[in-house]
Amino acid sequence: MTGIELLGWTGFGILVAAWIPQTWQTIKEGNTSMNLAFIIMYFLSSLMLTVYSVLIDDTVFTALNGLLTLGSGINMFYKFFPRVKI
Numbered sequence: 543m544t545g546i547e548l549l550g551w552t553g554f555g556i557l558v559a560a561w562i563p564q565t566w567q568t569i570k571e572g573n574t575s576m577n578l579a580f581i582i583m584y585f586l587s588s589l590m591l592t593v594y595s596v597l598i599d600d601t602v603f604t605a606l607n608g609l610l611t612l613g614s615g616i617n618m619f620y621k622f623f624p625r626v627k628i
Contacts, residue, residue, distance in 0.1 A: 550602040557606060561613040574617050579602025581621055585614040 543551075566572040574581075588611040595603035 547602070547605050554602055554606045558609050558613075561610065564617050565613045565616050568620050572620060572627075574624075576617055576621065578621055581614055581618045585611060585618050588614055 564574075564576070569577075588607050592604060592607040592611055595607055
């Protein structure tokens with residue numbers, strides 16, 4: 543692994559780690575107070591960047607954007623379908 547690749551994987555780890563607390567809280571609570579426009583734009587941009595990264599064969603950005611798409615997708619799901627508390 544080159545120094546440049548290590549830099550990319552380090553940035554990957556930090557960015558994914560930043561999303562973990564928000565996504566975990568959303569799953570636990572069954573809803574999110576995040577702005578809907580932000581969630582939709584983040585989901586769509588991450589999805590497009592995932593496709594782009596696959597097409598240019600960039601492993602770091604494929605993994606990063608794939609996980610960010612998943613995380614924002616979870617938040618979007620609970621925004622549209624919040625868990626009803628009984």
